[in-house]
Amino acid sequence: MKKLINDPEQVVRDMIDGILYAHPERLKNVPDTSVLVRADAPVHGKVALVSGGGSGHEPAHAGYVGKGMLDGAVCGEVFTSPTPDQVLEAIKAVDGGAGVLLVIKNYTGDVMNFEMAAELAEAEGIQVTKVIVNDDVAVENSTYTTGRRGIAGTVFVHKIAGAIADQGASLEEVERVALKVIDNVRSMGMALTPCTVPAAGKAGFEIPEDEMEIGMGIHGEPGTHRAKIESADTVADQLLSLVINDLNLQADDKVAVMLNSLGSTPQMELYVMNKTIGKVLQSKGIIVHKTYVGEFMTSLEMAGCSVSVLKLDEELTELLDAKADTLGWK
Incomplete structure (x- = not known):
């Protein structure tokens, strides 16, 4: 460790x-x-x-x-x-x-x-x-x-x-x-690597070098399945599709998107993922009011990310845009 x-x-x-x-x-x-x-x-x-x-x-x-x-x-x-x-x-x-x-x-x-x-x-x-x-x-x-x-x-x-x-x-x-x-609001995550709880001194689970876990939880809980590592386009589309379906999003719906690093995924990779997310939402006629990219809820040093989508109406849009001043949100 x-x-x-x-x-x-x-x-x-x-x-x-x-x-x-x-x-x-x-x-x-x-x-x-x-x-x-x-x-x-x-x-x-x-x-x-x-x-x-x-x-x-x-x-x-x-x-x-x-x-x-x-x-x-x-x-x-x-x-x-x-x-x-x-x-x-x-x-x-x-x-x-x-x-x-x-x-x-x-x-x-x-x-x-x-x-x-x-x-x-x-x-x-x-x-x-x-x-x-x-x-x-x-x-x-x-x-x-x-x-x-x-x-x-x-x-x-x-x-x-x-x-x-x-x-x-x-x-x-x-x-x-x-x-x-x-x-x-709905979210879906995935992980490329495990993390190590300091008191344990070793990773709580293993992910083979050529695999990823889809649906991984923020404490390392199992997801839906293990799969071979895919391209960012494929992973982003897979995560986003489940979220869109669960929210039953339709053309002209307005949303906010949060692309969240689980701790070790750099902004470069998050923005590569976000390219696909933006294109998919645009192709479906879903209006993106605002996109947030960064670390919002991590899992120590786990490599991976989650996608959250919030369906907005006028009230939620106004409150989302209201000023806030905290260490993690500006």
């Missing part, structure tokens, strides 16, 4: 401290926790958004804490759900009196622990509601999940729900918009 770390058991704590040294004007750490919140938290009178999960997916989720997106992020151990008490501390730290929305990716541990924290917060008089993101079209009932997994499409939920919360909407309205995004 080659990694720039110190103690594998302290890697999340060291990362959080490094973030704080770099961005003290943006973020603060709730004492004795792995929770990062806006430097100005709590913002009184505004619905607060909290998300999180296992670390190793940076910039998710701490990279989306800031104006126009999340108010707090809970950093679990690598690929491990944060505990209910950590989530509770995040809720309490960001509650400005208007309620808190929890954005949860659909993994069994995340759902259980965030729901438990919500119950504890409500017992303390904090109004909490939650949404569960399940945008991955690859497989049902994979490792870690009951039902579809939550992957990079979650970032669109952070952005759009965060925008309407920033406008002063009620908790009920913020939840409605978050659910609308979830209903209209």
